Amino acid sequence: MNKRNFAAVIFFAIVGAFLLFTALMMHPFGNFNEENTPEMDEYIIDNTQNETGADNGVTAVVFDYRGFDTLGEATVLFTAVAGVILVFRRLKK
Amino acid sequence: MSGMSRIVKTITNVAFPIVLIYGLYVIAHGHLTPGGGFQGGAVVASGLAMLLVAYGSIWVIGKVKEKQLSILESIGAIGFIGLAFLGILMVFIYSSFQGNFFNNFLINQNEIPLFNEIGAGLANINTAGVIPLMNFAVGLKVIAGLFAIVLVMAYATRIKEGK
Amino acid sequence: MIYNIPYIAVAALILIGLYAVIFKRNLIKIVIGITLIENGVNLFLITLAFREGSIAPIYREGQNQIMSLPVPHALTLTSIVIGVAVLALMLSLIIHLYRHYNTLDAHKIGREQE
Incomplete structure (x- = not known):
């Protein structure tokens, strides 16, 4: 060693x-009680149907409340695909 | 490598449409049931990867080029960003709307009867405003992106004949 | 104590992944370690989302149970897709390195061939 x-x-x-x-x-x-439950999650659970109209809370968060997050995720996926195609361009012949 | 045996190809022919329809169902009902654009896109891309395994990458790349998949993925990304920017644009068209980036402009209005109802747990598909459209855009993006990754990696690492 | 078992599972996953990243020399094993760390983080986010006796945050007709927290679920979804993208990029770079150096040993790659 x-x-x-x-x-x-x-x-x-x-x-x-x-x-x-x-x-x-x-x-x-x-074990979540009244004190340590995050207020943001409580707000989203209470207001999802009225504000976004969606039944699925997770999709409402992904595409409406946190749309910027999804935009960055889409950018990462796009960059990865571009990188993979770039890496294999020279190997393909 | 030109694909696997006839048994695998037959089973793939049976299973592939079912996988495709299930993935499109998950994408289309993303705002009602568990799922969404990413998950459904991953399901459809898995079905396409099954096709790739069964028929071989040379056969598949004769049908689909990765440039076409790249264009499809760009269409998905442009649709997603365009829907996000329409949230800003709507404030110029209807002055009563509060417009910002990623605004859900189709909900709480009556001018456009498209996805404009409030969901009430009744599995009504005509709800949730711009979320289903974004689901379709992201689903297209994920299908094209993951299939392009798998296709390019399989074709670049194929076993060459007679070597 | 018994209620902390999911957190201990998270710590075990991250530690196994960290062991593979630190002590292994094969690049494929390092990638497996990175993926294990990522899965540990995803499991940690999911355990943070759970409330006792709760259902998934999806509204159905005529149910009034409490729901689990939706934001960690959304973050986990983001994390999974980013993990797939990073995994694909890492594996393709490893294939490229193997074609170039004819080895997967992390200590030999990048040195001049003696």
Whole structure:
């Protein structure tokens, strides 16, 4: 085991201990009460049908409330397709 | 590699229209049931990938070029962004509308009878304003994009004859 | 304690992925590790969305149950599509590297061939 591998082991142990400790310190799974429920989600659940007309709350969030997010996602997909076609253009012959 | 055996091709011929129709159903009912443009597009792209596996990439690239798929994907992206910009444009046409980017301009109005009703849990497909149109645009984009990725990767890494 | 099992599963997924990214030298295994980390993050978002006794955030006729939170679901959807795009780009770059260097070892790629 050389020095670089030892540093990697130390880093892995620190991150692993951090993650496991955080997992034990989280609030219990599925336990939302009045105080720690996010207001944004409550608003969206209450007003989805009146504001967007959609029955599906997730689609309403994706395409209406957070449309910019979807725009960036579409840009990422477009860039990936362009990159894959660009990479394989030279290999194809 | 020119495709797999006759059994696989026959099963693909049977299963492919069903997969296609199910994916288009998921796209079209994205505002009512679980699903949407991305999920339905992924389903249809999986069906097309099944076609690619069964018939071989050389046969498929004789039918569809990746340039055409690229054009289809660009049409989807332009449709999505155009629908988003129509939200701004609507404030000039109807002054009563509040217009901004990604405005849902088809809901809460009576001039255009297209997707303009409020959903009430009755599975009415004529609801949700601009969301179904965006679902179709994103669905087209995802179908073309994923199939272009799979097609180009399969064709570039094909097994050459006699080598 | 028993209610934290989903979070421990998330930590385990991310740790397995991190192990593959740090200690493996094969590029395909590194990509598998990155995908595992991504799946761990998706699982974490989904566990944050769940409320006890809730249904999916889709309105149906005549039901009055509480719904799970819709925003983490939407973020997970975004994350999945971005993950597919990044995975395709990584794999195509790996194919290109293999054609060029004839190896998948991360320590040998990029060096001059001695």
